[in-house]
Amino acid sequence: MKIQKLSAVVALATIGYSAQAFAQSSVTLYGLIDAGINFTSNVQTARPASGPQGNHQYSFQDGATGGIRGSRWGIRGVEDLGGGLKAVFVLENGFSIGNGALAQGGAEFGRQAFVGLQSSYGTLTLGRQYDSVVDYTQLFQSGAQWAGYMGAHAGDVDNALNTRRINNAVKFASNDYSGLRFGGLYSFGGVPGSVSRNQVWSLGGGYTHGPFGLGMAYLNARNPNLGFYGSNPNNGTTAASNNLGSLGSATTPESNPIYAGYASASTLQIISAAGSYQIGSATLGLTYSNVQFRGLGSTSGPNPLGYTGNARFNNVEVNGRYQLTPAWLAGIAYIYTNASGAENRSGALYHQLQAGSDYFLSKRTDVYFIVVYQHASGTDSLGQPAVAYLTGQTPSASNHQLALRIGITHRF
Incomplete structure (x- = not known):
């Protein structure tokens, strides 16, 4: 009888320990669906000898091409290892709500896929991740707040709206120290005999105090x-397959005329700074980024125009957001982009004005409206008269383009 009682006690203790162990670990399934109807003017349909042809377009679009947020589902987990140390992971998939197709070039977990350790100092992770520009300056842009992907700086040339993720990356993100955060990322190029080839690295930091916020990266x-624009699984080694250097033809419009011609750069460099200040229900923001395609004419990609030297983009954004009610906000922004360089054989100006409104029906569901207008002038990276190009849309057949969207987002 004593043996039976002892066995029962051991069994109960084991069950209790197991329950405690499981309580220290958690796995969460989460997701977001963004869908809407877009109107886009002057959509380029072909480039005959007399110039491109354009038509207005009405379309159903997923959030990743025209909305505020890309549709996704993911799994995140954490396990308490004791002594203040935790194991963490995230697997996040992007998809199109219109046809169910995988986003990010068909990657199963194309948005994020990483595992790592979290301590009292910060978090160290390995996998496919966001760079420091996204981590520390994106939140100050109108595109990240209410304007969506169409509201990115010209063609998202500074990647602030996260068009590209970084593969094979080791990343550190500090904890919050009285409003101060900092971190960095390094991606291995993986080329035998050349440590630096195809590598990507970034550094950044941010500070918030009361109504003031600042970020730099x-x-x-x-x-x-290859290493940055070719980061999606179905991207090949040519620029035409990764939306950087598709020069177009009589029947195929350019995929990104703003910087497609600079596919041969040996180095891409992005410097980004942003800040905001809140006054009552209003928040004013200012962002700046300098993007350089350095060493044009290298073996990185095609160079049909024979560019050498460097090409530069300077982006300035002024934005404002007003909280009309706790559930309803409205915003407006102006973006100026100056492109120059490439032996002064190309140079363009892009002026972009956008406005939007977002109303939350509940904590999980909101409806929104966005309008974006862009005007281009000068000569683009492909050596042609600059055309307007709103991120996620088809380039315009002329120097201007207007896009409107009505959408809905639901989180789960």
Whole structure:
């Protein structure tokens, strides 16, 4: 009888210990769906000898191409290892709500996929991750707040709206020290005999205190046509397959005329700084980024125009957001982009004005409206008269383009 009682006690203790162990670990399934209807003017349909042809377009679009947020589902987990140390992981998939297709070039977990350790100092992770520009300056842009992907700086040339993720990356993100955060990322190029080829690294930091916020970041990508713009699984080694250097033809419009011609750069460098200040229900923001395609004419990608030297982009954004009620906000922003360089054979100006409104029906569901207008002038990276190009849309057939969207987002 004593043996039976002892066995029962041991069994109960074991069950209790197991329950405690499971309580220290958690796995969460989460997701977001963003869908809406877009109107886009002057959509380029072909480029005959007399110039491109354009038509207005009405379309159903997923959030990743025209909305505020890309549709996704993911799994995140944490396990308490004791002594203040935790194991963490995230697997996040992007998809199109219109046809169910995988986003990010068909990657199963194309948005994020990483595992690591979290301590009292910060978090160290390994995998496919966001760079420091996204981590520390994105939140100050209108595109990240209410304007969506169409509201990115010209063609998202500074990647602030996260068009590209970084593969094979080791990343550190500090904890919050009285409003101060900092971190960095390094991606291995993986080329035998050349440590720096195709590598990507970035550093950044941010500070918030009361109504004031500030963020700064730097990114450097070697052979960007492959290591940075070719980061999705179905991207090949040519710029035409990764939306960087598709020069177009009589029947195929350019994929990104703003910087497609700079596919041969040996190095991509991005410097970004942003800040905001809140006054009552209003928040004013200012962002700046300098993007350089350095060493044009390298073996990174095609160079049909024979560019050498460097090409530069300076982006300035002024934005404002007003909280009309706790559930309803409205915003407006102006973006100026100056492109120059490439032996002064190309140079363009892009002026972009956008406004939007977002109303939350509940904590999980909101409806929104966005309008974006862009005007281009000068000569673009492809050596042609600059055309307007709103991120996620088809380039315009002329120097201006207007896009409107009505959408809905639901979180789960």
